[in-house]
Amino acid sequence: xxxxxxxxxxxxxxxxxxxxxxxxxxxxxxxxxxxxxxxxxxxxxxxxxxxxxxxxxxxxxxxxxxxxxxxxxxxxxxxxxxxxxxxxxxxxxxxxxxxxxxxxxxxxxxxxxxxxxxxxxxxxxxxxxxxxx
Numbered sequence: 011x012x013x014x015x016x017x018x019x020x021x022x023x024x025x026x027x028x029x030x031x032x033x034x035x036x037x038x039x040x041x042x043x044x045x046x047x048x049x050x051x052x053x054x055x056x057x058x059x060x061x062x063x064x065x066x067x068x069x070x071x072x073x074x075x076x077x078x079x080x081x082x083x084x085x086x087x088x089x090x091x092x093x094x095x096x097x098x099x100x101x102x103x104x105x106x107x108x109x110x111x112x113x114x115x116x117x118x119x120x121x122x123x124x125x126x127x128x129x130x131x132x133x134x135x136x137x138x139x140x141x142x143x
Contacts, residue, residue, distance in 0.1 A: 012051075012052040013042075013049045013050060013051045013052060014049070014050045014052070014055060015047060015048070015049065015050075016030050016031050016034065016041075016047070016048050016050070019039075019050045019055055022055070022063060023055075023059065031048070033058075034048050034050070038058070039054065039055070039058045040054040040057075040058075041054065071126075072126065072127055073124070073125060073126055073127070074123070074124070074125065074126075074127055074130045075122075075123070075124045076122075076123045076124075076130060076134075077120050077121070077122050077123075078120070078121040078123065078134070078137055079118055079119070079120050079121075080118060080119045080120075080121070080141060081116075081117065081118045082117055082118070083112075083117055083118065083119050084117060085112075085114060088110075088112050088119050091119070091137075091140050091141070092110045092112075092119075094140055095108065095110075095121070095133075095136060095137065095140060096108065096110075098136055099133070105125050105126045105128075105129040106123065106124065106125030106126065106129035106130055106132075106133055107123075107124045107125055108121060108122065108123055108124075108133060109121075109122040109124075110122070121133075121137060
């Protein structure tokens with residue numbers, strides 16, 4: 011059984027919170043008081059409106075996970091690239107996570123990028139610019 015706060019019910023009905031609260035207090039809309047808040051059962055809200063409520067659709071998320079491998083990079087180059095890359099990401103909005111794994115024996119660096127598409131694309135462009143320097 012799903013229930014709603016007065017605020018959620020107001021959003022679903024397109025009404026002001028005070029209007030819904032008044033409906034509850036007047037007895038026009040059935041609700042249960044828990045502590046200082048009212049909870050309105052889905053069935054009671056549907057009975058009040060005379061229509062079936064569709065559940066809220068969760069927001070769509072699209073994420074990417076990628077690994078960029080750079081071969082032939084020595085320790086000094088890797089330190090420089092990783093410092094510049096991670097420094098450029100400081101203070102940016104969350105939405106991407108970057109991890110670096112360096113294999114000194116093979117002289118390769120793996121950059122693991124996890125996050126939303128736009129931020130991942132920005133990281134790709136940044137890596138490309140840093141590698142070309």
